[in-house]
Each structure stands twice: as structure tokens, then as C-alpha cells.
Amino acid sequence: MKKVKKITGFIILVMILVVSMTGVAFAASTDLTGMKDDIYSAQTTPDANGVNFKMNFTVEGGKVANFTFGKFSGANKFSSGFIAAVSDQKQKEAIQATVDEQDYYTTQMASVGDATKVAKYSKAIDDSMYTAFQTLWKQLVTQGGGKIVEDGTVTTSTTSRSNPKTGDSGILVYVIIAGAALVSMVGLNRKKLTA
Structure with missing residues (x-):
């Protein structure tokens, strides 16, 4: 049981680090057409x-x-x-x-x-x-x-770059899906251990 908790904690930590390193922060952009x-x-x-x-x-x-x-x-x-x-x-x-x-x-x-x-x-x-x-x-x-409109611009403390909206959202969706899959795997392993 302790091993499962450690693995779960480790997975959550890795997910948090992945999200923070990808810079998934949605900033604004400017539409000057008006x-x-x-x-x-x-x-x-x-x-x-x-x-x-x-x-x-x-x-x-x-x-x-x-x-x-x-x-x-x-x-x-x-x-x-x-x-x-x-x-x-x-x-x-x-x-x-x-x-x-x-x-x-x-x-x-x-x-x-x-x-x-x-x-x-x-x-x-x-x-x-x-x-x-x-x-x-x-x-x-x-x-x-x-x-000033919201978009998928990613801004970090040292550089700025603009990714397509789908790229930034895709990373976030990928992290969420990967996290859900890992949590499901841990849950299945728990069932095997208790069965």
C-alpha cells in the first residue's frame, strides 16, 4: 500500500512538473484591426x-x-x-x-x-x-x-514565443489524459493487490 502511495505521489509530482515546464499559461494578444x-x-x-x-x-x-x-x-x-x-x-x-x-x-x-x-x-x-x-x-x-483577446500565447520569464492554439491546448490535454491513464493504472494495480 505504501508503494502505491509513493508511486501515485511521484506521478502527481511528474505531472505538475510537466505542466509547469511546458508553460501552459494562456496570455492575451492584440487585435489592431479596429x-x-x-x-x-x-x-x-x-x-x-x-x-x-x-x-x-x-x-x-x-x-x-x-x-x-x-x-x-x-x-x-x-x-x-x-x-x-x-x-x-x-x-x-x-x-x-x-x-x-x-x-x-x-x-x-x-x-x-x-x-x-x-x-x-x-x-x-x-x-x-x-x-x-x-x-x-x-x-x-x-x-x-x-x-485585447485571449489566445494560446505562451510567455516565460526569459523569452516569449507564440504557439498555435492547438499546440498549447494539445499539451494540456495530453497531460490530463496521461494523468488519468496513470491514475487508472494505479487503481487497477490496487485492485489486483487487494484481490
Whole structure:
């Protein structure tokens, strides 16, 4: 009986690991077809120090162009120029981390064209920039007449990739069916042991 419980526990653990490793997490995607060709911009409310996030992009023929995003202090975007003006090493490192993160999001948008499919920067210091990135994107898309829709996009902490809906659902269905089969096999083995 102890052996059956151990096997069952092991099977459940393996199923949990398989599901977590496949990244079966359904994220959103953006439908820009309702958005007019125009320039879109938004910003977060400045904090007590006058620091906020801003996003700008152009929609041309249903695609995003000229995308910019970043952290600003007043009218000045955090940049390498800030680093030269600061003497404290820890502040320099924090500014460099900010510049690297905003560059990552801008680069990803140039290749993906949809902020909902961009994973959080793996070296992010905190969630504030990624949260602002996603919030401003969704705000501008919905204001412009576009839609944020659920789909089978898989997002991990270091990369983002888009699989067909059937691929992601197929993995989940496979794991559920395999789990049910294993539980059934354990149940049959129990019956054999008690018979």
C-alpha cells in the first residue's frame, strides 16, 4: 500500500512538473484591426519625484511602427546621459538597469509588434516598468479601437514565443489524459493487490 502511495505521489509530482515546464499559461494578444492609422501616446501619473513612464507608437496599416517606451524624470528619458551626471555607483547601476530594461522592451516590440506577447525582462529590478509597459499598451489599444483577446500565447520569464492554439491546448490535454491513464493504472494495480 505504501508503494502505491509513493508511486501515485511521484506521478502527481511528474505531472505538475510537466505542466509547469511546458508553460501552459494562456496570455492575451492584440487585435489592431479596429485602430485607425494614427499616432498614439500615453503616460502614467508622475510619482512624488516627477518620475513616470511614457509610451508612443504609430499604427500604419494595422501594424505598430515608431514604438518608444521609457521611464522619464520630468521631460527627460532615463538614458546613458543620466549615468554621466551621477557620482554614486549604486545610482549609476540602477539607471543602467533601467536603460537596459526599457531598451529590451523597445527591441522586443520592434520584432513582435504586440506588447502582450513580450515577456518581462529577466533582469528587471522590480515589476514597475513591466506593469507600466503592459498597462499603457492596453490603454492605448482599447482607446484606439483595438482589442485585447485571449489566445494560446505562451510567455516565460526569459523569452516569449507564440504557439498555435492547438499546440498549447494539445499539451494540456495530453497531460490530463496521461494523468488519468496513470491514475487508472494505479487503481487497477490496487485492485489486483487487494484481490
